[in-house]
Amino acid sequence: MKTNMFVKTHWKVLKHDFLYKFFRLRLDLVVFIIMKQVVPHNKRKFNQIFVVKREKADWRKAFKREWKELLSRVLNNDLYLTDINNWFCGCPSFLTSHFLICKHLIQQKGIVDTLFFDMVYRHHQYPFINTTSSQIIDFERSNSHNLQTALIFEVAEDENLQVCKKIYERLISTTEKVLDILKDQQDKGNFKWVKSVEKNFQPIEKMLTEITVYKRRRTMVRTFKDSSHNTLFFN
Ligand SMILES: [Zn+2]
Known part of the structure; x- marks a missing residue:
């Protein structure tokens, strides 16, 4: 095209x-x-x-004019492969033709009535030109298929939202319980326990530092390079 x-x-x-x-x-x-x-x-x-089929496409007039013109051309003894069923020809003018027509195809097709020019369809696949609109129906079919795909994506997004809610609930509950335990052990002055679990909090402390720094730099231009997994999607 x-x-x-x-x-x-x-x-x-x-x-x-x-x-x-x-x-x-x-x-x-x-x-x-x-x-x-x-x-x-x-x-x-x-x-x-x-x-409604009340108007004609703009190209039909030009197509008819070109067809009539090619019909009057004289055929030389060319040995091109011309196939009117799949609508292609081996000649160079077919390849460069705006409507994918050439004198060989048209003269092999023979006389057509005026109705033909209203019924003819142009396609992107073989046969490039014929009188069935099947490829337009295919297009409509593929459109409804796209709609179904969009619906599947919506359902998947809904499921993602449910999973995300559960993760938040779990992490908040764990953090609250851990906070209670920390305060309780602090009240009891349990220094041995806090020293042995201190390392468990390292990734959380790291995340907190990174988010704090990130929030402070918010007004500056940032790139993906500056982000760690702790701040990449942070809002
Ligand atoms: Zn040709």
């Missing part, structure tokens, strides 16, 4: 049909216009062409 052309047309339509009143407009206004005008306009056009 010649994607550059599509992107260029998209910008041209946006600039000339929707943004022509403004000069150097702010980005939030551009986003607003895209959401409130451009997207509804394209949705309406899509519906008119593919659902």
